[in-house]
Amino acid sequence: MKNDTLLRALARQPTEHTPIWLMRQAGRYLPEYNATRARAGSFLRLAKTPALATEVTLQPLERFPLDAAILFSDILTIPDAMGLGLQFAEGEGPHFERPLRDERQIAALAAPDPTRELGYVLDAVRQIRHDLRERVPLIGFAGSPFTLACYMIEGSGSDDWRSVKTMRHSRPDLLQRILEVNARAVTDYLKAQVEAGIQVAMIFDTWGGILAHDDYESFSLAYVRPIVKALAVPTILFTKGGSPWLREMMASGATAIGLDWSTDARYARKLAAGRVALQGNLDPAALFAPEKSVRAAARAVLDAFGAEPGHIFNLGHGIAQNTPVETVAALVDEVRAYSSARAKNNIPG
């Protein structure tokens, strides 16, 4: 591979610079993405057409010297393949036509066969790997079993996830049944992505942070652990609002832990103690600032994580829709320049 910086950082080996990629790097802040999406007609059509998914996956790499590509897809492909009927209304978030509301539906829930029902994702992975021509590694991903359950039960995004939490408290057995099926489904799906060619697997536990402290272990992390264990590639586990459970996440078996922007990078680094890699954690809002401030913010993040191997630069959350493209260019440039200089001078972190 021409640039394997990400893989070496994940293995906590020294690198010439700190690798950088951005969550949602193939997205609406890029005019070329919007053009492809317009051609596709809808977000779902874009995600379900391997040639178009490949096109948008590669777009950010044409603009910026990023150290990884991430499969363009959506975490909700799994419940869609389970028959819940995924919809994206224009200008709104996702919703399901048939959310899980009764016991019979939940009893009937089954993990889809990814080679059949999610074949379009695997086709995209194969085409992206081909078109990437070993420039950088390809990251695949899935939602965590709990995060998928949130959408499957609620039927859409939510401020308080009332239905999910009510089920957790009144019928925990039903929630556990959903989580078991989801864990099976995510495992099968990510294994199939690995077979198709992804080189790193990321698990987005976007909503794990809404759980009560003692519930995170039993309703989210317990279902992530077997997935991570089953995969033959390095894994990155990201929980938004995961600060209260850093120690537990680090003991999950994941190769790297993704940190959101509120997490104390210095404390995380101390906890990790060189046993796990760390990814993050610039506030995506920092990109709405003059270039000089963005460069300073990038250096501050690099300083907080220190010069020891095992840091992957990223935002603490997906890049925002209206982020100026020039600012992203400045960020990527600064991370590369500052971390290369630091590595050359061998300044201890």
Place this chain on the structure above:
Amino acid sequence: MKNDTLLRALARQPTEHTPIWLMRQAGRYLPEYNATRARAGSFLRLAKTPALATEVTLQPLERFPLDAAILFSDILTIPDAMGLGLQFAEGEGPHFERPLRDERQIAALAAPDPTRELGYVLDAVRQIRHDLRERVPLIGFAGSPFTLACYMIEGSGSDDWRSVKTMRHSRPDLLQRILEVNARAVTDYLKAQVEAGIQVAMIFDTWGGILAHDDYESFSLAYVRPIVKALAVPTILFTKGGSPWLREMMASGATAIGLDWSTDARYARKLAAGRVALQGNLDPAALFAPEKSVRAAARAVLDAFGAEPGHIFNLGHGIAQNTPVETVAALVDEVRAYSSARAKNNIPG
């Protein structure tokens, strides 16, 4: 005072039971609250009419043996008094008619004189104290300078607080100017509430948790510290999503730290090490469960905080609108019963 359990717990002195009150205990889950609000005509009219504010403040105490009353009001009374034009559209959150969008507006911003422009709040405090007849202490409150700034800049609630964060990154000087005025305003307001009769002051830093890790100190906590210092009554500081900054919050000078439901109570207790009281932290969603589960959840929270003095039982966030009243009764009953038995038997925590 007949029941000073809250004040003793805040002073980390032994109590016969763990005091309990609930954030937003005077609220829409109570039919009698909804009746009074309907009579008032609107939320703002309710908050601005001392007799009605008194009525709803006392309602939960008639139903449940709670250990504190909390003034019925809104954190946005201050920016309203500053002239931003607070509105509550039916079924929606608050919004301001004149959010802070240009430099001239921000330069002209001034702390209101609470005895004049917020006299209706002070009248309510006096009437509540009179009608309470020393049954339990009265808690007053204000939003934190940063949380107020969020609404003042954004103009309403937000998922990503884009305008606030953009200002923080592109014009931090403007944000600092707003925060300085807010800190002055909150100090004056809470001092006036103390003079009118509140016995405890709570600071709601509802949105401090959206800040990047290193920004919390400079844009939220730095402006809370002088407020806490200026007050002659015990203070409770609550930051939603505050887990990454527990240590810093505990060193702020506040008498007690309010914990949200994702915070690890055992870890917080260890960090507090008897130097600061702790309040929280049952997941409000736990109240959507059968009574037996609610009682078990209450005991789990009491066990996590342990039997040592200095715990005030509360939810980790405001009580939800559709919470069943019977469940609240069971919660209050269980906390009283379990913690009394524990105190009698002197079981170490």
